Amino acid sequence: MSKKIEYCCxxxxxFxxxxxxxxxxKxxxxxVLIDSGENGAFYRIIIHDGGTSGIEINFCPWCGKKL
Ligand SMILES: [Zn+2]
Ligand SMILES: [Zn+2]
Known part of the structure; x- marks a missing residue:
């Protein structure tokens, strides 16, 4: 189990x-749409192409808060 992360929303x-x-x-x-890394160290939008691709994001796509 990963540690508890404080999510913005x-x-x-x-997700x-x-x-x-x-x-x-994931x-x-x-x-699952988001990889929140180790302890929320980074946030990536997962691209489901069969591999482990993702796009790193700095703002929440839902509430707009800085991550
Ligand atoms: Zn949010
Ligand atoms: Zn599944």
Whole structure:
């Protein structure tokens, strides 16, 4: 289990947490949109291309808060 991260809003929290029986990795699960790194060290939008691609973001796409 990863450590507890303070998320800026419920949407960020919802889309950052892997809660899936089918997939072991966030990068495999199409329901997870955000990789919040170790302890929220960075935030990336996951690109589900079968690998571990992502685009680093500095602001929350939902509430606009700086991350
Ligand atoms: Zn937010
Ligand atoms: Zn899944």
């Amino acid at each position: 419920d949407s960020m929290k919802y 950052s947490i892997l809660n899936c029986d089918l997939h072991k990795s 990068y495999d699960c199409p329901d």
